[in-house]
Amino acid sequence: MLTTEINRKPTSDDFDPLRMVPYGYDDTDYGTPARVSGQSVTLTIDGREVTVPAGTSVMRAAAQAGINVPKLCATESLEAFGSCRLCLVEIEGKDGRRYKGYPASCTTPAEEGMKVSTQTPKLQDLRRGVMELYISDHPLDCLTCPANGDCELQDMAGVVGLRDVRYGYAGENHLQDKKDESNPYFTYDPSKCIVCNRCVRACEETQGTFALTISGRGFDSRVSAGQDQPFMESECVSCGACVAACPTSTLQEKSIIQWGVPEHTAVTTCAYCGVGCAFKAELKGTQVIRMVPYKDGGANEGHACIKGRFAWGYATHKDRVLKPMVREQISDPWREVSWDEAIGYAARRFRELQVKYGRDSIGGITSSRCTNEETYLVQKLVRAAFNNNNVDTCARVCHSPTGYGLKQTLGESAGTQTFNSVDHCDVMVVIGANPTEGHPVFASRMKRRLRQGAKLIVIDPRRIELVDGVHVKADYHLQLKPGTNVAVIASMAHVIVTEGLLNTAFVAARCEEKAFTQWRDFVARPENSPEAMQLHSGVPAELVRGAARLYATGGNAAIYYGLGVTEHAQGSTMVMGIANLAMATGNVGREGVGVNPLRGQNNVQGSCDMGSFPHELPGYRHISDTTARSLFEQAWGVELQHEPGLRIPNMFDAALSGSFKGLYCQGEDIVQSDPDTQHVASALSAMECIVVQDIFLNETAKYAHVFLPGSSFLEKDGTFTNAERRISRVRKVMDPLPGLADWEVTVELANALGYPMHYAHPAEIMSEIAALTPTFHGVTFEKLDRLGSIQWPCNEKAPDGTPIMHVDEFVRGKGKFFITKYVPSDEKVTRKFPLLLTTGRVLSQYNVGAQTRRTENVQFYDEDRLEIHPHDAEERGIRDGDWVGIESRAGQTVLRADVTERVAPGVVYTTFHFPESGANVITTDSSDWATNCPEYKVTAVQVMPVAQPSEWQRTYQDFNQTQERLYEQRQATGAAMTAK
Numbered sequence: 001m002l003t004t005e006i007n008r009k010p011t012s013d014d015f016d017p018l019r020m021v022p023y024g025y026d027d028t029d030y031g032t033p034a035r036v037s038g039q040s041v042t043l044t045i046d047g048r049e050v051t052v053p054a055g056t057s058v059m060r061a062a063a064q065a066g067i068n069v070p071k072l073c074a075t076e077s078l079e080a081f082g083s084c085r086l087c088l089v090e091i092e093g094k095d096g097r098r099y100k101g102y103p104a105s106c107t108t109p110a111e112e113g114m115k116v117s118t119q120t121p122k123l124q125d126l127r128r129g130v131m132e133l134y135i136s137d138h139p140l141d142c143l144t145c146p147a148n149g150d151c152e153l154q155d156m157a158g159v160v161g162l163r164d165v166r167y168g169y170a171g172e173n174h175l176q177d178k179k180d181e182s183n184p185y186f187t188y189d190p191s192k193c194i195v196c197n198r199c200v201r202a203c204e205e206t207q208g209t210f211a212l213t214i215s216g217r218g219f220d221s222r223v224s225a226g227q228d229q230p231f232m233e234s235e236c237v238s239c240g241a242c243v244a245a246c247p248t249s250t251l252q253e254k255s256i257i258q259w260g261v262p263e264h265t266a267v268t269t270c271a272y273c274g275v276g277c278a279f280k281a282e283l284k285g286t287q288v289i290r291m292v293p294y295k296d297g298g299a300n301e302g303h304a305c306i307k308g309r310f311a312w313g314y315a316t317h318k319d320r321v322l323k324p325m326v327r328e329q330i331s332d333p334w335r336e337v338s339w340d341e342a343i344g345y346a347a348r349r350f351r352e353l354q355v356k357y358g359r360d361s362i363g364g365i366t367s368s369r370c371t372n373e374e375t376y377l378v379q380k381l382v383r384a385a386f387n388n389n390n391v392d393t394c395a396r397v398c399h400s401p402t403g404y405g406l407k408q409t410l411g412e413s414a415g416t417q418t419f420n421s422v423d424h425c426d427v428m429v430v431i432g433a434n435p436t437e438g439h440p441v442f443a444s445r446m447k448r449r450l451r452q453g454a455k456l457i458v459i460d461p462r463r464i465e466l467v468d469g470v471h472v473k474a475d476y477h478l479q480l481k482p483g484t485n486v487a488v489i490a491s492m493a494h495v496i497v498t499e500g501l502l503n504t505a506f507v508a509a510r511c512e513e514k515a516f517t518q519w520r521d522f523v524a525r526p527e528n529s530p531e532a533m534q535l536h537s538g539v540p541a542e543l544v545r546g547a548a549r550l551y552a553t554g555g556n557a558a559i560y561y562g563l564g565v566t567e568h569a570q571g572s573t574m575v576m577g578i579a580n581l582a583m584a585t586g587n588v589g590r591e592g593v594g595v596n597p598l599r600g601q602n603n604v605q606g607s608c609d610m611g612s613f614p615h616e617l618p619g620y621r622h623i624s625d626t627t628a629r630s631l632f633e634q635a636w637g638v639e640l641q642h643e644p645g646l647r648i649p650n651m652f653d654a655a656l657s658g659s660f661k662g663l664y665c666q667g668e669d670i671v672q673s674d675p676d677t678q679h680v681a682s683a684l685s686a687m688e689c690i691v692v693q694d695i696f697l698n699e700t701a702k703y704a705h706v707f708l709p710g711s712s713f714l715e716k717d718g719t720f721t722n723a724e725r726r727i728s729r730v731r732k733v734m735d736p737l738p739g740l741a742d743w744e745v746t747v748e749l750a751n752a753l754g755y756p757m758h759y760a761h762p763a764e765i766m767s768e769i770a771a772l773t774p775t776f777h778g779v780t781f782e783k784l785d786r787l788g789s790i791q792w793p794c795n796e797k798a799p800d801g802t803p804i805m806h807v808d809e810f811v812r813g814k815g816k817f818f819i820t821k822y823v824p825s826d827e828k829v830t831r832k833f834p835l836l837l838t839t840g841r842v843l844s845q846y847n848v849g850a851q852t853r854r855t856e857n858v859q860f861y862d863e864d865r866l867e868i869h870p871h872d873a874e875e876r877g878i879r880d881g882d883w884v885g886i887e888s889r890a891g892q893t894v895l896r897a898d899v900t901e902r903v904a905p906g907v908v909y910t911t912f913h914f915p916e917s918g919a920n921v922i923t924t925d926s927s928d929w930a931t932n933c934p935e936y937k938v939t940a941v942q943v944m945p946v947a948q949p950s951e952w953q954r955t956y957q958d959f960n961q962t963q964e965r966l967y968e969q970r971q972a973t974g975a976a977m978t979a980k
């Protein structure tokens with residue numbers, strides 16, 4: 001494939017905006033995986049001397065010397081299999097003796113002093129013979145095959161000089177075998193299969209799903225999904241690893257069948273989850289043809305999930321709103337206007353509101369889906385142009401307790417490790433996270449390590465896949481009642497302290513003594529014992545004791561956690577409890593250990609880093625810190641307010657009490673994603689100017705007065721920061737469909753407000769961020785091009801970044817233990833509400849679903865359902881698939897029931913991907929004591945069979961239809977046609 005570069009004018013001196021791939025970009029398939037070894041061996045291949053790490057295959061050593069040995073069953077991402085016999089070589093050992101026969105170079109390790117010949121007449125003959133056999137049973141339709149030009153079988157026929165097939169083409173073949181087109185994203189055409197096993201191995205080794213087998217024998221052997229099922233009916237999770245591994249067009253992307261082979265490549269970053277996978281966006285012109293995970297991507301190393309690899313079609317979906325729109329009232333039809341008019345209108349309305357209701361009557365919300373640069377600009381606009389600190393972010397409702405809890409204990413609001421650190425982990429603790437659904441590429445890596453023998457403790461109210469998956473079983477599943485995390489972590493700490501399992505040397509050297517002693521004495525109290533806490537958590541004491549012993553004594557132990565930790569009334573307490581446990585056992589500051597928050601959206605870490613919280617400037621410096629504030633005042637040329645501004649829930653309350661009137665909301669759908677939907681909707685209805693910037697007319701936009709069309713990740717330059725603090729480039733592969741990228745819109749809005757902003761390119765915004773943020777001092781776009789990605793802190797002390805934090809000392813100096821007293825949630829089961837509702841997500845959908853609902857992913861999951869245990873279902877006369885009403889003190893909604901033992905009796909569960917489900921109509925205003933992160937994971941509810949939608953759903957349907965009509969009736973003004 002050709003790597004070309006899209007023609008754009010350079011706009012900044014410090015990097016080359018024409019560059020679409022990192023320096024050192026390498027697409028070569030070296031045939032077998034790289035080896036890491038302290039020893040190296042030197043051998044000679046076709047007269048060229050090459051030195052490689054011990055354990056490297058002869059094939060890879062040859063490729064490193066620039067010699068490509070023909071291959072079919074080998075590929076760099078998989079362990080060698082040695083089945084096709086195309087890679088045969090002749091070898092003479094150090095002692096001058098010739099190796100017996102013709103060894104396969106993919107399975108033969110390179111050895112010191114070897115002399116290898118890859119091209120001899122005998123080898124040519126043998127390879128030609130192999131190819132003849134393959135081709136005699138292969139449809140000869142290369143010219144019309146979708147893989148024409150991108151097929152390894154075709155390439156190898158050329159490489160070995162195949163001119164004739166002695167066996168003819170008329171023998172027995174597989175041309176009549178039926179294609180499987182069930183998967184929306186790829187096809188399986190068995191007639192083209194060469195039974196190389198690459199797909200089977202990819203599904204096992206890379207993905208860890210084990211969905212494929214080779215069925216039949218000899219000539220009849222073929223790949224089959226599940227029990228000879230269509231792909232869509234098998235266990236396949238559509239990660240696409242098998243498709244990428246297939247050397248022919250047997251497994252082929254439907255996009256390639258439709259568009260043909262791509263022409264050029266740009267390396268960019270997935271815009272979905274916090275894993276932050278790097279992708280090669282393969283294009284024809286500006287048409288994306290395929291997203292291929294980039295093998296040198298630091299977070300994913302060549303793997304991907306269904307969302308990143310296949311679900312990108314939303315970017316050009318017909319629902320995209322491409323023209324700016326305004327309206328006086330939300331009952332008016334929209335008017336399409338020019339960018340100038342929309343931005344001028346928004347600025348005028350904001351200023352009028354400030355004159356009428358005061359400086360603090362307006363605010364802004366940044367998005368964890370937008371780039372660092374965009375997020376930075378929105379908070380800058382609020383602080384400098386609105387001149388207040390009323391800025392908050394959607395991370396408020398997910399990981400704000402992580403920021404608070406880790407800052408207090410360890411000194412930095414971020415995870416401690418790289419993803420690949422899990423390869424050195426002996427005991428994994430997964431708390432309130434469901435990696436196979438939420439962070440699938442990292443889950444594959446975890447599963448690989450578990451298959452190698454690492455132990456697993458799962459702390460979760462549900463039986464998530466990791467508890468009892470294929471070739472993966474949890475050693476302990478602490479199936480606690482929702483809302484009792486702190487009870488469990490405190491009782492684990494009790495076991496570690498009272499059974500003498502503390503790492504006293506680590507604690508003495510690295511932690512504050514007084515705080516530790518207080519914590520130790522506190523957790524040792526009898527009320528924190530597993531036996532006492534069992535009454536709250538429902539987890540048998542002996543399981544907690546066993547898990548605590550395993551964590552403390554099983555070798556390198558790492559904790560991975562998700563929103564099941566943070567989205568609780570005691571979210572911040574639990575984060576501190578996790579950090580306490582890691583410090584107490586010395587599991588911080590090296591490979592294989594640590595405290596690792598799994599971030600939900602792509603840029604949750606980045607939006608927090610960029611100063612999106614009302615009390616913190618970029619780099620987590622408190623707004624009341626005079627030194628930090630004056631640094632920004634000087635750079636921004638404006639005096640900043642020193643009091644923290646309003647958090648999102650405070651904005652809603654202030655709107656309802658009449659003091660908060662205007663909101664700039666970029667890339668965030670608060671109506672669908674925030675708790676207590678009816679409260680949010682009332683607050684928005686009370687405001688006078690809501691400006692929404694998004695790619696779709698989302699639920700929040702239905703309450704808006706100004707709509708500014710957003711741009712997708714394919715349409716802009718910038719950076720995202722993933723859960724490992726890894727800053728990666730987002731590269732623009734097409735011009736913004738609405739004419740302006742999101743960062744340009746914020747710049748225009750600031751200028752219209754009378755606060756000048758001038759940036760020619762996001763690289764210049766990053767330069768400003770780096771100048772003002774100590775942990776980003778060394779970050780530039782040029783360095784990102786050079787290194788591929790950078791994990792912050794990146795500064796004078798760590799010019800290439802920091803993969804592992806707190807190595808010799810904690811960022812705050814000494815680690816600090818905090819007392820974590822279990823306080824039962826206010827959300828308690830009662831006779832009226834006897835069940836506890838908890839929420840989560842599924843693999844194929846993403847967050848509020850705005851993107852994934854507009855892709856073929858709806859074929860995998862097209863409605864939110866309520867999981868209920870058979871016992872609770874039977875008690876209520878509910879059968880699988882029945883409509884059920886769910887009622888909490890906040891509201892009611894109706895979903896279909898999924899009767900399953902994944903949830904324990906007394907617990908129900910749902911997802912929140914579809915607006916009409918109204919999952920957040922049920923969730924309440926209960927929130928974390930420190931950060932106001934909503935308690936999504938615990939809501940007391942009743943569930944009953946019903947025959948009709950809830951009242952809220954009927955009201956929503958009417959409102960939605962009205963808003964869709966007002967959008968369809970939008971009037972295009974003449975000015976709207978003159979896009980900027």
Ligand code: SF4
Nearest residue numbers: 203236237239240242
């Ligand atoms: S798409 Fe992924 S899960 Fe499905 S068969 Fe292929 S490798 Fe396995």
Ligand code: SF4
Nearest residue numbers: 193194196197199246
């Ligand atoms: S489907 Fe492709 S990868 Fe799998 S065995 Fe057949 S040719 Fe090989």
Ligand code: SF4
Nearest residue numbers: 270272273277305308
């Ligand atoms: S794991 Fe996350 S970042 Fe990676 S491809 Fe999937 S959604 Fe994208």
Ligand code: FES
Nearest residue numbers: 082084085087106
């Ligand atoms: S590539 Fe080595 S045997 Fe197939």
